[in-house]
Amino acid sequence: MTTDPETADLRGRLVDVGVDLVAREGAQALTLREIARRAGVSHGAPRRYFPTHLELLSAIARRGFTDLGARVAVTDTDGSPRARVEELARVYLEFARDNAGMYELMFRHDLLASGHLGLRETSLPLFGVLVDLVGRVRPDADARTVAAALWANLHGIAQLWRWGSLQLATASEDFTPLLRAALDAHLGSGAGR
CATH class of the missing domain: 1.10.357.10 (Tetracycline Repressor, domain 2)
Structure with a gap:
């Protein structure tokens, strides 16, 4: 399965945001909604790249x-x-x-x-x-x-x-x-x- 550059970029950005968020606020802050907000995407967007x-x-x-x-x-x-x-x-x-x-x-x-x-x-x-x-x-x-x-x-x-x-x-x-x-x-x- 190949991943197009836009998908890879957003997947990586979501993970980057999560890494930054866990460093600043701890593991309890890692909600899908908060990661999406900080990544600048809709709260449903992470589910397209990470189903769970x-x-x-x-x-x-x-x-x-x-x-x-x-x-x-x-x-x-x-x-x-x-x-x-x-x-x-x-x-x-x-x-x-x-x-x-x-x-x-x-x-x-x-x-x-x-x-x-x-x-x-x-x-x-x-x-x-x-x-x-x-x-x-x-x-x-x-x-x-x-x-x-x-x-x-x-x-x-x-x-x-x-x-x-x-x-x-x-x-x-x-x-x-x-x-x-x-x-x-x-x-x-x-x-x-």
């Missing part, structure tokens, strides 16, 4: 995964596997902190489960990078399970940091000690440095 609201939200979330993937791709590839996991985890937490609305949207289960626009195919390779690195640090363990536990820990840190809970609990504005504790818990203290 979930499809448009998935396209916006895909941009978030693409951005996060690009950030992960430029992490240090020369360091030890442990240092690379730490850098990947830091990039993940910084992305979550600096892009709270997009981060929230990216991990909505209804979007990931819907299969729209290959969202799983965009998110799973990032997890694959983590699994590979964890396997190098912990060849004695099931790398997929350890990576999933580490990711769940990082996701929890990101969410609790976003809510301000961890800053209150730790009396600190630096998540680095929490990051290192999570790495030590899942990879072993000092393993593979």
